[in-house]
Amino acid sequence: MLNVSVRRDLRDFSLQTDFSVGKGETLVLIGENGAGKSSLLFLLSGLLSPDSGHISLDGQLLYDSRTRVNMPSEERDIGFVFQNYALFPHMTVFENVAFGLRRRKVPPAEIRSRVDENLALLSLQNLSSVRADRLSGGQRQRVALARALAIDPALLLLDEPVSALDALAQDRMRSELGSFVRKSRIPCIAVTHSFRDAASLGDRIGLMEEGRIIRSGTLSEIMAGRNDFLNRFFCGCRQDHCHQ
Amino acid sequence: MLVNYKGKRMVRRLGGGLVISLLLAFIVIPILALFFRISPAQFIASLSDPMVWDALVLSLVTASISTVIIILIGTPVAWINARYQYPGREIVDTLIDLPLVIPPAVAGLALLMTFGRTGLIGGFLYGFGISIAFTTLAVIMAQIFVSVPFYVRQARASFEQLDQVYEQAARSLGSTAAPTFFTVILPLVKSGLIAGAIMSFARALGEFGATIMFAGNFQGRTQTMPLAIYTAMQGDIDASITLSIILILISFIVIALVKFQLRRDVRC
Numbered sequence: 019m020l021n022v023s024v025r026r027d028l029r030d031f032s033l034q035t036d037f038s039v040g041k042g043e044t045l046v047l048i049g050e051n052g053a054g055k056s057s058l059l060f061l062l063s064g065l066l067s068p069d070s071g072h073i074s075l076d077g078q079l080l081y082d083s084r085t086r087v088n089m090p091s092e093e094r095d096i097g098f099v100f101q102n103y104a105l106f107p108h109m110t111v112f113e114n115v116a117f118g119l120r121r122r123k124v125p126p127a128e129i130r131s132r133v134d135e136n137l138a139l140l141s142l143q144n145l146s147s148v149r150a151d152r153l154s155g156g157q158r159q160r161v162a163l164a165r166a167l168a169i170d171p172a173l174l175l176l177d178e179p180v181s182a183l184d185a186l187a188q189d190r191m192r193s194e195l196g197s198f199v200r201k202s203r204i205p206c207i208a209v210t211h212s213f214r215d216a217a218s219l220g221d222r223i224g225l226m227e228e229g230r231i232i233r234s235g236t237l238s239e240i241m242a243g244r245n246d247f248l249n250r251f252f253c254g255c256r257q258d259h260c261h262q
Numbered sequence: 263m264l265v266n267y268k269g270k271r272m273v274r275r276l277g278g279g280l281v282i283s284l285l286l287a288f289i290v291i292p293i294l295a296l297f298f299r300i301s302p303a304q305f306i307a308s309l310s311d312p313m314v315w316d317a318l319v320l321s322l323v324t325a326s327i328s329t330v331i332i333i334l335i336g337t338p339v340a341w342i343n344a345r346y347q348y349p350g351r352e353i354v355d356t357l358i359d360l361p362l363v364i365p366p367a368v369a370g371l372a373l374l375m376t377f378g379r380t381g382l383i384g385g386f387l388y389g390f391g392i393s394i395a396f397t398t399l400a401v402i403m404a405q406i407f408v409s410v411p412f413y414v415r416q417a418r419a420s421f422e423q424l425d426q427v428y429e430q431a432a433r434s435l436g437s438t439a440a441p442t443f444f445t446v447i448l449p450l451v452k453s454g455l456i457a458g459a460i461m462s463f464a465r466a467l468g469e470f471g472a473t474i475m476f477a478g479n480f481q482g483r484t485q486t487m488p489l490a491i492y493t494a495m496q497g498d499i500d501a502s503i504t505l506s507i508i509l510i511l512i513s514f515i516v517i518a519l520v521k522f523q524l525r526r527d528v529r530c
Contacts, residue, residue, distance in 0.1 A: 060430075063434050064433075064434075065430045065433065065434065090433075090438075091430075091433040091434055092433045092434075092435075092436045092437055092438050093436070094434075095436075096434060097434075098431070098434040100427055100430070100431060102427060104425075104427040104428055104430065104431035105431075106428060106431070106432075106446055106450075107450070108449045108450060117432070117435050117437070117445075118435035118436050118437075121435060121436040121437045121438075121441060122436055165435065169435060169436065
């Protein structure tokens with residue numbers, strides 16, 4: 019279970035959120051560009067430090083301003099898929115996916131089997147020895163996912179997780195992500211601009227505005243109380259066109 | 263109207279070609295003059311001159327050592343200045359760039375006043391029987407002094423251009439600072455670092471003013487190629503031209519290597 023109550027002053031506003039995400043649950047964050055969605059993921063991953071508050075994951079404190087606990091990002095066991103994938107371009111697909119396991123000193127035989135397993139999960143077996151800078155956008159996104167999943171994360175953070183895939187692959191990926199999160203019983207937070215992501219991935223949806231989650235609930239609860247942004251979001255004025 | 267337009271375009275092309283030709287002629291003709299001044303036989307004969315050979319070996323050895331030291335010290339400095347904010351960072355940067363604009367003779371004199379037998383630090387070291395000025399070590403120190411900014415500037419620019427998301431991704435995957443630096447950052451900026459090192463090496467190889475002031479001009483010990491060219495000018499002009507041609511060839515290779523390296527950067 020992830021418990022979050024943090025505050026951080028950003029350039030234009032103060033990010034202030036208070037929420038929990040259960041094991042096997044996916045919280046999808048939606049909102050305008052610059053609402054603080056990606057910054058929140060950075061705060062949770064430890065790549066950005068809150069000004070105050072606390073973050074705990076499965077009872078372990080990741081951050082607590084009162085007791086001055088701030089676990090470094092590299093010790094948090096969080097799988098993070100970045101918006102621009104951040105694959106290491108000089109490494110092969112295999113090396114990218116194995117990177118986190120090598121840092122954890124996992125034995126080579128186990129690295130091989132875990133990487134192969136994750137590559138198979140995302141249909142990447144044939145690209146194992148291809149350098150990351152030779153991949154297409156969709157392939158990069160899948161490798162980024164495989165890399166995040168390979169470390170058996172305790173929390174999964176996804177920034178636009180399937181946006182670069184074609185429609186068919188998106189559906190497959192959403193379904194696989196959903197089953198992975200439920201099966202591994204880890205909390206997952208996904209940031210998206212896509213109605214389909216929100217509808218199919220999100221057990222709960224949080225609407226962010228100027229650093230705050232101003233509304234949170236299931237898809238039907240969120241749809242019931244529309245505002246301008248939600249009207250545009252659900253009526254398809256964004257990436258997925260019309261979903262009415 | 264069409265003819266007029268074509269005429270203007272032709273004038274522009276002719277003007278551009280003329281300016282480029284003039285500049286190229288100014289650079290290339292003096293270089294060619296060196297090549298035309300001696301025959302290949304004279305060039306090869308001069309290569310066996312002990313002064314030419316000693317200068318060549320000393321220059322290559324000292325410039326290589328200087329470059330290695332510059333890489334070892336300059337890389338962390340460039341990294342810190344590229345990634346971290348600290349009080350006085352701009353001053354540090356300016357001071358590192360200072361040798362670029364200081365006349366080399368002034369640099370040599372400054373080194374002599376610091377590390378000479380009566381210098382600030384040299385006087386203290388001399389008490390322990392350590393003498394730096396007018397030794398091969400002084401040649402290396404003079405080369406480092408004048409060529410370190412070439413590497414640090416290029417390295418810092420390379421680090422600054424690298425998207426921080428790679429470090430963030432590595433950290434989120436459990437990589438601490440040192441492994442991230444060596445396995446992710448260095449491979450991604452290595453072209454820029456190699457280009458900087460090549461520029462530094464070339465500057466060290468051509469160093470004259472600071473070396474003659476601080477290290478003197480002793481064959482086999484402190485007489486590098488530029489100093490040997492200057493010395494040979496007084497008597498054996500063939501040896502002087504041979505060394506000059508070697509330096510020109512090295513410079514040409516250096517520029518080609520730098521251009522090649524800087525084109526090799528990859529991003530994802």
